[in-house]
Amino acid sequence: MKRNELARQIFGPSIISYESGLTMVCVCFLSALVTSCASRCDEAPVRVTRSNIEILNHCITIHKEEHGRLPLEEEGLKPLTQYFPESDYPFTDAWDTPLRYRIIGGSPAVESAGPDQMFDTSDDIR
Numbered sequence: 001m002k003r004n005e006l007a008r009q010i011f012g013p014s015i016i017s018y019e020s021g022l023t024m025v026c027v028c029f030l031s032a033l034v035t036s037c038a039s040r041c042d043e044a045p046v047r048v049t050r051s052n053i054e055i056l057n058h059c060i061t062i063h064k065e066e067h068g069r070l071p072l073e074e075e076g077l078k079p080l081t082q083y084f085p086e087s088d089y090p091f092t093d094a095w096d097t098p099l100r101y102r103i104i105g106g107s108p109a110v111e112s113a114g115p116d117q118m119f120d121t122s123d124d125i126r
Contacts, residue, residue: 045094049112049125052090053099056110059083070108077101077110093125 059080064070071079077091077099084090092098093112100111100119114123 045115046125049093049095049114052093053110053112053125055090056080056099056101057108060108060110070103071101073101073103 056077060070062083063079071077081089095115095117097113097117102109102111109126111119112125113119114121114125116123
């Protein structure tokens with residue numbers, strides 16, 4: 001018995017063919033896979049940015065221990081360059097926007113403008 005005949009017996013006469021059914025399953029699977037990969041690709045820049053912020057927060061803690069104070073807002077992140085190899089500074093986010101350093105309520109805050117590259121919007125990363 002041919003596959004098409006077997007498929008018609010199992011699934012009824014509305015089935016077009018075994019091959020087209022298999023093709024449809026493959027298309028659906030690939031579509032789900034592409035959607036999943038695209039979602040993960042969208043998350044990658046956020047992860048990179050959060051990682052940079054975490055590294056800088058750690059460096060701020062070291063700076064405070066070594067110098068007895070946080071870097072001043074006016075200094076920004078420049079005092080932290082001593083902790084990185086020359087020109088390998090994680091001072092920008094994944095969208096190549098400079099990170100912002102502020103002191104809020106006595107605590108340091110390193111922030112990214114996020115994908116829209118504008119600060120103080122809903123997609124900012126802290």
